[in-house]
Amino acid sequence: MDMEEIKQTFFVECEEQLAELESGLLEMEAGEADSETVNAVFRAVHSIKGGAGAFQLEQLVSFAHVFETLLDLIRGDELEASADVVRVLLRAADVLSDLVNAARDGTEADESVWQPMKAELDQFINSNGDTSPSGAESAEDEVPVQDGPDEFGFEPIPISLDMFETEDDEAAGEYTVRFRPTRELFQSASEPLFILRELSGMGMATIECDTSNVPTLDAFDPTASYLGWTITIRGVENKDSLHEPFDFVEDQCELEITAIASGEATGALEEVSEDDLSPPVLEEIVTSPAEIEVEVAADAEMADEPKVQAQVSDAPAKVAEPSKQSANAAPATIRVDLERVDRLINLVGELVVNQAMLSQRVVEAGLTETSSVMMGLDELEQLTREIQDSVMAIRAQPVKTLLQRMSRVVREAADATGKIVRLRTEGESTEIDKTVIERLADPLTHMIRNAVDHGLEMPEKRSKAEKSEEGTIELSAAHRSGRVVIEIKDDGAGINRDKVRSIAVEKGLIGADAQLSDNEIDNLIFLPGFSTATEVSNLSGRGVGMDVVKRSIQALGGRISISSRPGHGSTFTMSLPLTLAVLDGMVVTVGGQTLVVPLTAIVETLKPKNSDVHNMGCDAAVVAVRDSFVPLIEVSEKLAFGEERTNPSDGVIILVETDEGKQNALLVDSIQDQRQVVIKSLEVSYGHIPGVAAATILGDGRVALILDVGELVQHVPGSSLNSDQPMMLEAS
Amino acid sequence: MTESTMAAEVIKLPEVLDLNALEALHTELLSKRGVHLELDASAVSGLGAQGLQLLLSASETWRLDQKSFTVSGAGDEFVSAVSMMGVDADVLCLDGEEHE
Amino acid sequence: MSKTILTVDDSRAMRDMLKMALSDAGYDVVQAEDGVHGLEVLEGEAPDVIITDINMPRMDGFGFMEAVREDQRLRSVPILVLTTEFSPEKKQRARDAGATGWIVKPFDSEKLITAIRRVAA
Structure with a gap:
């Protein structure tokens, strides 16, 4: 597995996502969508964006991002999906599809199409930003500083005192880091050991642990946090990098990073030194910002969030909720290479031929119909048909x-x-x-x-x-x-x-x-x-x-x-x-050769009398069929099988109808049989033959050509197009 | 004076000292107060801050009870975790060193 | 004994990418396609780390994490969320649901491994 293969997978998934997207938007257009549909639509675009980012498909990412943002507003009930809006979304989906295709093919998507579309989407987003969702209180309303959903004007950054340090201190690259987790840090399954490990890897570090708060066992609460650390670290170039190990836990601990030379800790934590570290006070100072943050964040949740879509019960496989299910709840599927399926179909085709041949040989060997061998063969034929049907269904x-x-x-x-x-x-x-x-x-x-x-x-x-x-x-x-x-x-x-x-x-x-x-x-x-x-x-x-x-x-x-x-x-x-691989046909003899005429083209068969046939000049003849005359085509002659011409009264007429309802009479020597045959294409190995659609192998092992009736009746050598028309002469 | 003539009771620590294990250990330790104790850490795969603070609490408690407390069989991971977290090995009486 | 990581993401491409990066770094990888599937896998064994996407059908990342944390057995397993952007509210929401940390997409192997090593051995 390498990145190229994964990229292929990504584009295959994009197709699926785009289909989901279209399907969901159409439901929205028809007014049949519920919240699950909207969520699925959002997820489809979100998914495409996520993957596109991984492969650095910039244009696709930037368009998908705007599209996703708009959809997010809709799923959060901040923007109504009116008919106008849905129309815009549908157009955006088309553009997205084009961008995906361009990315996959390595071509440039038409900027004159997607840039304006993106701008249009932006407009919807921005014009919506002015109007707060009715009824729901948003975070912005609560906090004085409101610039948009991301700004509280407040960041849970550790109260660091670097603003008071001189440049010299920073250049020295020596810092003291004081770190004391709160119980929340452990609740989130974080582990100070790994944080310390990461930190100590950033320079020359000495770690001291303050164990003074650890109570005796009777007062001990395993879920509480009693330890604190002071890390002295040298050789750090960039002070900000010292925050990285604490990235996940900044709001779940007390953190203080100071440059060593200054020694002065000014600011909010000024009065706090190691000895004075009294947890209750500290927690108050530090947790209050966290509390505010939580409060605000909680209010931000008042907009609708996607609900848990399934109940986790004793049977996790059970998905129980009233809303619409996406196609993902459908029966289990696996992905199979199309090549493998084709091979399987081919083999099954051979199996059918083989089974037919076997049957033929048994018959020729003279066994009676009721013998157990014949019965066994019948069963085999049934089974083979079933296998064939099942295999065909795979590709369906x-x-x-x-x-x-x-x-x-x-x-x-x-x-x-x-x-x-x-x-x-x-x-x-x-x-x-x-x-x-x-x-x-x-x-x-x-x-x-x-x-x-x-x-x-x-x-x-x-x-x-x-x-x-x-x-x-x-x-x-x-x-x-x-x-x-x-x-x-x-x-x-x-x-x-x-x-x-x-x-x-x-x-x-x-x-x-x-x-x-x-x-x-x-x-x-x-x-x-x-x-x-x-x-x-x-x-x-x-x-x-x-x-x-x-x-x-x-x-x-x-x-x-x-x-x-x-x-x-x-x-x-x-x-x-239903499938291109098999065909029901009538097996006929023409000029000593065996041919197959597709059953779908056949209207009826007739045994003509010489008196029914009328010559209409050079090489054109018609035969009377009930009230009308139908052009007669001698197949052996048409296909140039040889000198022998069939006497109409010696042969059989197969009345065929092309799709426009045009009828022709094909003259053949005799009809052998009617059966289902496996189609074998000649085009790949040989080429196209006018009048011939493909070939097949019959039960006796002989190859039979399958007629292309449409071509056969068109291809009238030496005559103009006019004579191809049914000549509806009244029978006199 | 510690009664070093008494044999220590041994608690074998589990491989994983997650919160579930520590809560159980805490309870078990409380029930073993008053006897000389040895914690067999040979099966322990790793030690975290929560485990460390419990051990420190136990160690201090036993010291106040004037009973011996040792941690034996500590593997490399265990020892280096203690060291990384800035605690002296002898605070915990690793390698079975008794303390007064 | 190498560590096991459970990855939960409805995108096969994403699962493949994670598996490639994590395997190269020496981790064993177990996969799930969404929250429901993830919970099923967790019934079998507890991994050392869980990495989960947020937007998934059937059960999203938040629902999944909440369910995981309800299982006493799994309360100490670190969970990292994969996400394309991380505003303070999203962080808090993830945090409330039980996340330990996050990985911002698009990620590179280095960022991924750093994040894992920040929460697990």
């Missing part, structure tokens, strides 16, 4: 942080476009594979920005349409039939179908006279090349079209679609696999 994480990140995106987007937006999230605890979460961040961000930028109207327009000025975006995540469904719903103006249609025509994406259903028009936005310069605003940037988003989602094995109601808003729906 709640989407909470992802959803929370979006609230910042909404804030910034709203600021940039001048719209008033509120983000509501649902399903924070929904769990998704960690890698999927990471790859969702960008697409989600784009969609949210789009929703704010294009979906929601300006406040004035909204109120004219009798909507609230504040637009709402609902972001939800849920498990549905073995997949994760994420929805982004806005209550904006919905898709402007006329505009979309005309843009599509303009860009040559559809024919001018193409007849499309409303839903088909909506889904045009996913086409490559749809977004244009006219779409560029402050925030959407260039070329980040919905087609990029769609491809990202598809790359995750997911689907995306949109539905819209003019005047009421739009809803994007994404469905994603």
